[in-house]
Amino acid sequence: MKKELLYTIPSLYRDDFRIQGYRFGHGKKALCVVGSMRGNEYQQIYTCSQLVARLKKLEGEGLLKEDREVLVIPSLNPSSMNIEKRFWPTDNSDINRMFPGYSLGETTQRIAAGVFEQIKDYENGIQFASFYMPGQFSPHVRMMKSGYENVEKARKFGLPYVVLRIPKPYDTATLNYNWQIWETNAFSLYGSATDVIDEKSARQLIEGILRFMASEGILKEDIENSELSEPRVFTDRELLAVRSKTSGIFINLAEVNQRVEKGQQLACILDAGEGEVTERLYAPADGVVFFAHSKPLVYANTAVFKLLA
């Protein structure tokens, strides 16, 4: 493994902004893995750093193919994480809305361009992503349905679900979308958490990546697959949203991955002054809880659950 400085911006008062990469093997650019792009993506940087540790170990055991190159970048944005700010410290812009970037443009456009130049030629690209709504997900692989998506490869992670997202206008400036346009097989991996560390979820995603690497011939040995079932593939529009009608204190009664029956109570919302239940939320169909809101307060009209029927 080689630790490499991939991109840097000198700063007047802070330490320099640095993006570090960990490169394994050499030769065919087989896989690039990107961790956190936003300052609150703690689970993403944690998972990525654990992946680096695991790959180091595998490399030491001689289990990585020498003629395949893997690049892992745990953080594209240490400057924001170090001050606990989600977006770019000075102008609040989102690096994951700047791809493919512009090397003569604004700061985050330059960061996106500088990184993308180094990661656009990999055959496969994985990003540990986070959702814009606060909540927990059932771990899954997500891909943009851009016409370039490779569903068969996505199955190789052996995660329970593969979700195809119909791109919205703002998606066109994300890393995942641009990777696909540049003919990289791009996958976003979602674990259950973002701003807390979930060890189990991290392990599940790392195992998924190792299975994928084995299927791509990057690992010399296969990973044990005996307990895996065939992933379910669906588009995000197939998820049933359960929405709050009122605002208040949110009491969640259902967990991610829990199987629920039609009519089962999933949550209640309490009046913040008098503590009385103002709304009860029920499952509209039999299914599995795929996404659950995770904040103590809720606004009206929020999709607090997404069920997979």
Place this chain on the structure above:
Amino acid sequence: MIMTVVSVPLPVDEQLEIRKSRFCPDNGGNGRRISIVTGIHGDELEGQLVCFQVAKRINEHPDRLLGTVDLYPAMNPLGIDSITRGIPGFDLDMNRTFPGGSDGSFTEYLAARVVEDLVGSDLCMDIHASNIYLTEVPQIRINELHREKLVPLAMEANVDFVWVHGANTVLESTLAHSMNSLGVPTLVVEMGVGMRLTQAYADQLTEGIFHLMGRLHIWKDEEIAVKTPIVSSDSSDVIYLNAPVSGIFMKRKNHGEQLKKGDEVGVILNPYTGRILKRLTAPEDGWLFTIREYPVVDEGSLAARILKNKGERQ
């Protein structure tokens, strides 16, 4: 008359309301309508003074009103009240949520109700103030997809500059793109700087609005003379000066100034050493229509925009 456009309860004993102020003649008017929208970004306040001045003039001369004027001074009331650019609590740019959806999230629901309310306007004007970093001369920005319909209107708005820019998929989620796509001509004004009011610009745009209202038969008055703006639709006409290093930026020229090639536009300073790290100069003759106001720059921060001189501009 102040009307509620959308009202949503917040978790703890508070109602989020987007309101508008409607002015129309006692007889209901001729059915023509202009909507003036501002405050989508909570840190852009120049439109506050414009709304105030439009309302004030209508109050002073109600007999001149022929149609309906709707003023929406606070599209993002929580943002304005908390000095936050986006929608607080969501860290979300409201101008990336349109056209929204009634079955969407909280923010998409707000966006959808606003769009619904604006439909039917003969003209919508969305007033912005750049951001807290940059000062702009009064200008109207137009997506090239809508140039045919919008440029003639923009020419009547008393601004200094009309900038027709390339289509960008990300901008499809702006209010202006949504309204223009729905057939409501919508002009995006950028002027002044965030967190401040500029009296001269408010006066200038107010005149432009009343002139346009005259053209649309919403207001009857003596003809108001307006400026003929510079129009640019060629992206290669605009020079961007980005900070080549991080440091403290000090402007040496003001927005609106004519520049000669080699003129010093600004400098980047190092307060530790007393040295100038970089001098930013005009690469050719042109008109400085954007200049950085906020001193701290990272490498890449936008410092200035210059429109290249092209022959007959005054």
